[in-house]
Amino acid sequence: MTRIPVSIIIPVLNEAKLLWPFLAHLRERAAGAEIIVTDGGSSDGTIELARDSCNQLIVGEPNRAKQMNAGADAAHGDILWFVHVDAEIPQGCLEEIQRIMHDPKVAGGFFRIRLPRSWVYRFTDSFAHYAGILLRMRCGDHGIFCRRTVFVDVGGFPEVPLMEDVEFFRLLRQRGRVVCSQKRILSNPRRYETVGRVRLTLAYGLIAMLYIFGVPLSKLASLYERICCKAM
DSSP states (O other), rough: OOOOOOOEEEEEOHHHHHHHHHHHHHHHSSSEEEEEEEOOOOSSSHHHHHTSSSSSSOOOOOOOHHHHHHHHHHHHEEEEEEEETTEEOTTTTTHHHHHHHTTTTEEEEEEEEESSHHHHHHHHHHHHHHHHHHOOOOOOGGOOOOEEHHHHHHHHHHHOOOOOHHHHHHHHHSEEEEEEEEEEEEOOOOHHHHHHHHHHHHHHHHHHHHHTTTOOHHHHHHHHHHTTGGGG
């Protein structure tokens, strides 16, 4: 099977504590992939750490959609993989992506999330997975990947105030099959621990429901700010 070049795009903002070990983790588990860090104007030393630890560093304004689009524009790979800095990617991830993308009818894919053991986390993990299947939506924590040609065709990530990853996922599905890998990305529970496990789980569920009912993204962004960000 011909190997398709992969570019990993990591949007960051003030992630100095996590960035260096995460990049070392990528080098170990995704050897051979191009690594692009796209920074939103960090002030904690993230930029300096990234400069000598990745293939490309892009610095811009703090907007996740714009950051990921800028990273995609600079990427050389035929597959674009968008990964968060607080994730642990699975062993054999590049081989899994190659296997999925070998089918020309596949536009992209994503990984299932695994959270640390806790009844709330197990509920959140299962709810997010099966609700995502039912509602045909996925968030960026799942490590969405796609063909560069499809990314260009859909216009990249919509530059909206919230849920740009969900909007992008829906566009992606219009261009072909989007495959769920059974390999798991371990998601860092830091936001759950800061905001509160139950509080954040319920907040995500509420926002997803309101999104499905067509509530404007600007209002959802305000709601997220009130429920989640002020608690941090």
